[in-house]
Amino acid sequence: MALLHRPIYNHRLRVLLDAIIPHIRAGDQVVDVGCGNGTLAHAIATDPRTPEGVRVRGLERYPRGGEPVEVIPYDGERMPFGDNEIDVVIVADVLHHEPNPDHLADECARVAGRHLIVKDHQVKGVLAQQRISFLDWAANAPYGVPCLYRYNTPSEWVAFRERLGMDPVEVRDGMRVYPIVFEQIFGGSLHYLAVLTPGGNHPDGAA
Ligand SMILES: C[S@@+](CC[C@H](N)C(=O)[O-])C[C@H]1O[C@@H](n2cnc3c(N)ncnc32)[C@H](O)[C@@H]1O
Numbered sequence: 001m002a003l004l005h006r007p008i009y010n011h012r013l014r015v016l017l018d019a020i021i022p023h024i025r026a027g028d029q030v031v032d033v034g035c036g037n038g039t040l041a042h043a044i045a046t047d048p049r050t051p052e053g054v055r056v057r058g059l060e061r062y063p064r065g066g067e068p069v070e071v072i073p074y075d076g077e078r079m080p081f082g083d084n085e086i087d088v089v090i091v092a093d094v095l096h097h098e099p100n101p102d103h104l105a106d107e108c109a110r111v112a113g114r115h116l117i118v119k120d121h122q123v124k125g126v127l128a129q130q131r132i133s134f135l136d137w138a139a140n141a142p143y144g145v146p147c148l149y150r151y152n153t154p155s156e157w158v159a160f161r162e163r164l165g166m167d168p169v170e171v172r173d174g175m176r177v178y179p180i181v182f183e184q185i186f187g188g189s190l191h192y193l194a195v196l197t198p199g200g201n202h203p204d205g206a207a
Contacts, residue, residue: 005139009039012177016040016092016119017047019172023115023195026051028087033059033074033108034094036145038067044090045069076104084113084198092119096136096151102163109164109198116166116196121151124174124189135186157192166196 021044024030028051032041035058045056058071059079072080076098089112095101108116121132133149140147152160154173161168175191176183 005142008178008182011179013040013043015175015177017043017049019119019175019193020044020088020090020117021047021049023117023169024050024054024088025114027053028055028114029085030054030056030088030090031059031072031081031086031111032056032069033079033089033091033104034097035060035067035069035071036143037064038069038071040090040092042068076100079107079111081111083110086111087113088115088117090117090119092117093121095120096148097140097145099148105160105164109166109196112196112198114197115169116164118160118192118194118196120157120192121190122157122173122192123151123153128190131186132190135190152192154192157194161194161196164196165199167199168194169197170195 024044030041030044032044035041038058041056041058044050045054056069058067058069059074060071061074061076063071063073089108091104091108095104095118098104121136123129123132129151132151133147136147136149172193174189175193176187177191178187
């Protein structure tokens with residue numbers, strides 16, 4: 001299973017790096033919430049496109065040990081950061097694993113200074129619930145990560161952002177995350193990415 005996962009996971013990783021890195025600035029503090037084995041955080045830290053002086057850490061409810069970046073254990077209550085302390089907070093395919101996603105999202109939004117970047121699934125398209133559920137199971141069961149099989153619809157993602165009081169900088173209502181063929185069944189509209197900013201804090205300086 002791991003051998004099958006690797007090329008698919010590597011493709012997804014490249015797509016996520018392309019989406020995330022343009023939003024990182026020199027000297028930023030970046031935290032990858034639910035970093036798992038730390039691959040995404042490490043790839044951001046070492047990508048040649050990442051600006052100078054960026055510090056990337058992971059935060060994880062179930063740290064695995066041996067991750068290639070610093071990982072801060074998190075008990076699911078209050079994150080060990082002040083309000084707006086972290087320039088860029090990333091939460092990639094984590095919220096749908098969390099029994100209390102509103103609390104996790106609130107904490108991510110509280111500590112995010114400039115951006116909260118959310119990558120997750122969405123129920124959009126023919127047999128979307130079934131396709132995502134299979135994908136979720138296949139990607140996580142081998143690693144013992146429990147699945148709740150609960151995903152947002154596009155309108156629930158809008159409500160999610162509005163409840164947090166954050167403004168969209170960029171929203172991708174579909175992403176080509178996987179290699180061709182696999183992409184046609186498990187990619188596209190099943191994937192959602194939003195780069196959010198605290199309400200009124202427009203990074204380009206506009207009101
Ligand atoms: C599917 S993995 C995603 C890993 C990584 N973000 C990535 O994109 O490759 C989900 C991870 O989120 C973690 N997780 C779930 N709920 C969490 C929470 N409330 N706080 C921190 N991590 C959490 C799980 O332990 C698991 O490692």
